[in-house]
Amino acid sequence: MKICTNMKERIEQLQKKINQVKIDSKETLEQFRIQWLSKKSELQDLLSGIKNVVPKERKSVGALINKLKEEAEEKFNNYKEKFKETAQTQQLPDSYLPGQPIQLGSRHPLNLVAVQINTIFQSLGFSLADGPEIEDDWHNFSALNFPPEHPARDMQDTFFVDDEIALRTHTSSVQVRLMETQKPPMRYIMPGRVYRNEAISARANCFFHQAEGLYIDKKVSFADLKQVLFEFVRQMFGAECKNRFRPSYFPFTEPSAEMDISCFICGGKGCPVCKQSGWVEILGCGMVDPQVLSNSGHDPETYSGYAFGMGIERITMLKYSINDIRVFFDNDIRFLKQFI
Numbered sequence: 379m380k381i382c383t384n385m386k387e388r389i390e391q392l393q394k395k396i397n398q399v400k401i402d403s404k405e406t407l408e409q410f411r412i413q414w415l416s417k418k419s420e421l422q423d424l425l426s427g428i429k430n431v432v433p434k435e436r437k438s439v440g441a442l443i444n445k446l447k448e449e450a451e452e453k454f455n456n457y458k459e460k461f462k463e464t465a466q467t468q469q470l471p472d473s474y475l476p477g478q479p480i481q482l483g484s485r486h487p488l489n490l491v492a493v494q495i496n497t498i499f500q501s502l503g504f505s506l507a508d509g510p511e512i513e514d515d516w517h518n519f520s521a522l523n524f525p526p527e528h529p530a531r532d533m534q535d536t537f538f539v540d541d542e543i544a545l546r547t548h549t550s551s552v553q554v555r556l557m558e559t560q561k562p563p564m565r566y567i568m569p570g571r572v573y574r575n576e577a578i579s580a581r582a583n584c585f586f587h588q589a590e591g592l593y594i595d596k597k598v599s600f601a602d603l604k605q606v607l608f609e610f611v612r613q614m615f616g617a618e619c620k621n622r623f624r625p626s627y628f629p630f631t632e633p634s635a636e637m638d639i640s641c642f643i644c645g646g647k648g649c650p651v652c653k654q655s656g657w658v659e660i661l662g663c664g665m666v667d668p669q670v671l672s673n674s675g676h677d678p679e680t681y682s683g684y685a686f687g688m689g690i691e692r693i694t695m696l697k698y699s700i701n702d703i704r705v706f707f708d709n710d711i712r713f714l715k716q717f718i
């Protein structure tokens with residue numbers, strides 16, 4: 379009987395102790411498990427002492443110990459669950475945090491200007507066209523009236539693939555391809571990449587970009603050409619920008635001219651970019667040579683036309699006051715991100 383009373387008292391004391399245990403971390407939870415639920419715990423000790431209890435009390439004492447054990451287990455499981463939850467919530471991203479800003483890329487300045495050139499000429503009735511960058515001798519040179527001994531055909535200027543094939547040196551080759559396949563009236567703007575075997579410097583690169591223009595119809599005149607180019611300069615550089623035409627020579631146009639604009643950088647006063655002249659050249663142009671018309675299957679007695687070609691790098695450099703062509707191809711983010 380005495381034993382039984384002792385047992386009950388011990389059970390009550392242990393229950394108090396268990397209730398008082400403070401669990402506030404994974405470590406204290408583990409200590410709790412070892413102290414109260416492991417094989418060496420006091421509760422286990424109590425259970426093995428049951429054989430000393432008088433038989434008629436054994437059942438009720440056993441039930442008390444089991445209840446205590448269950449309570450300890452419940453306490454353990456509750457805290458285990460709680461710590462699992464907090465561990466999980468710590469891993470979850472906070473959905474109320476403002477999002478990370480996504481870095482957007484920017485348009486390449488050459489692309490911005492090429493699109494602007496296309497848009498201006500499209501607004502004047504021109505359609506977009508392009509042609510191959512690897513071109514044959516006929517389309518790049520012969521059909522455009524370049525005599526066999528012309529210096530542009532020289533190995534020093536042209537990247538040849540073999541005797542007949544080269545990387546195109548200008549977009550004028552696309553003119554020939556269009557004239558061979560289309561019937562007048564035709565009005566095209568042809569942007570694209572061209573290649574020249576030149577030493578790389580602040581002013582020259584071994585590849586660059588051009589936009590070529592072509593209009594073939596009956597009774598096309600030089601006045602039509604000037605009118606379109608005036609409008610182009612007005613839209614690209616603004617109404618206050620002056621321009622002038624200078625006579626020039628190209629094998630595929632007759633007469634030929636070059637168009638200058640008042641220097642965009644010094645406003646015409648004179649600076650290193652315009653070599654103190656106040657003018658900078660922006661394009662070559664002229665009336666399509668009758669020989670070029672017949673080379674591509676059109677009767678020069680019936681049709682006439684004009685053509686022009688401009689360097690996209692040159693226009694971009696003037697527009698944004700850039701003094702070194704190499705920056706377009708360096709892929710330096712600090713330069714590129716200025717253009718939105």
Ligand code: DAH
Nearest residue numbers: 548550662663664685686687
């Ligand atoms: N193809 C010439 C060049 O690369 C530019 C050019 C001049 C194009 C006169 C033309 C033109 O269509 O009529 O320098």
